[in-house]
Amino acid sequence: MLIFLIGFMGCGKSYTARRLSQALDMPYVDMDHAIEDAEGMTVAEIFERHGEPWFRAREREWLEKLDPEAGLIVSTGGGAPCEPGNMDLMNKLGVTVFLDTGKDAIVARLLRSAGRRPLLAGMDENDLGFFYDSKMEERRPFYERAAFHFRHQDIDVLVRLLRNLLP
Ligand code: S3P
Numbered sequence: 297m298l299i300f301l302i303g304f305m306g307c308g309k310s311y312t313a314r315r316l317s318q319a320l321d322m323p324y325v326d327m328d329h330a331i332e333d334a335e336g337m338t339v340a341e342i343f344e345r346h347g348e349p350w351f352r353a354r355e356r357e358w359l360e361k362l363d364p365e366a367g368l369i370v371s372t373g374g375g376a377p378c379e380p381g382n383m384d385l386m387n388k389l390g391v392t393v394f395l396d397t398g399k400d401a402i403v404a405r406l407l408r409s410a411g412r413r414p415l416l417a418g419m420d421e422n423d424l425g426f427f428y429d430s431k432m433e434e435r436r437p438f439y440e441r442a443a444f445h446f447r448h449q450d451i452d453v454l455v456r457l458l459r460n461l462l463p
Pocket of ligand 1: 304305306309328339373413415
């Protein structure tokens, strides 16, 4: 079974993927890292050299190559679900979980990591708050197409839910 963790940058997809991986004894993969390995460049370098549409095309290609029979947890990039057809594809390939972490926690995390996220370059806390509001308004309809909407902070709740779905 493929489990896709989706949500805004900084919502905790990578952390949750690691925790789920241990609890469910399933490997996990970070989509950004997989694309970085394949291209031999960081996401920031990809954006700089080739632009965002090129990166979005790599994300799509990467998703299309996934084996729906694999037992794998995928931590997706925050923008991946918002490209046309990608939510349909992920919902067809496996189980999607939207991590709907609150704005304050997300902005605090993004403030610490803005340097490695090209879309956030040079933003301060105020900018990040505005960015979150406008981007989330655009993206929420996509994220909400996930099979599960997870607001609970207790990952054990998610573990139990997913365990019941595993073959
Ligand atoms: C992006 C999120 C990033 C990465 C890229 C673009 C986005 O992934 O894919 O910088 O558009 O939200 P994370 O959500 O893992 O930070």
